[in-house]
Amino acid sequence: MRVINDYNTNLGPTISDLLIDWGWFYFITKPLFFVIDYILQSWSAIFGLAILIVTVLIKAAFFPLANKSYASMAKMKAVSAAE
Numbered sequence: 001m002r003v004i005n006d007y008n009t010n011l012g013p014t015i016s017d018l019l020i021d022w023g024w025f026y027f028i029t030k031p032l033f034f035v036i037d038y039i040l041q042s043w044s045a046i047f048g049l050a051i052l053i054v055t056v057l058i059k060a061a062f063f064p065l066a067n068k069s070y071a072s073m074a075k076m077k078a079v080s081a082a083e
Contacts, residue, residue, distance in 0.1 A: 023029065032054060039050040 035057075036047075036050045036054055039053055040047060044050055044053070
């Protein structure tokens, strides 16, 4: 993102954040890219490692939902086995 920001300051376009096609999920992918870029600049210079860190963060954020889903599936399995 640093390259795009330099492009903004040097040339002054108004829509340079649209240089990357984020698709339909622009509101989700752009913040994720900012997080990946932050990790790249501060912690790691390896892009793959930054992606893995973001993946772990997302999995940790959704763990309570996944855990509840697994518990519900186990209950449904127990009900279907009892019949």
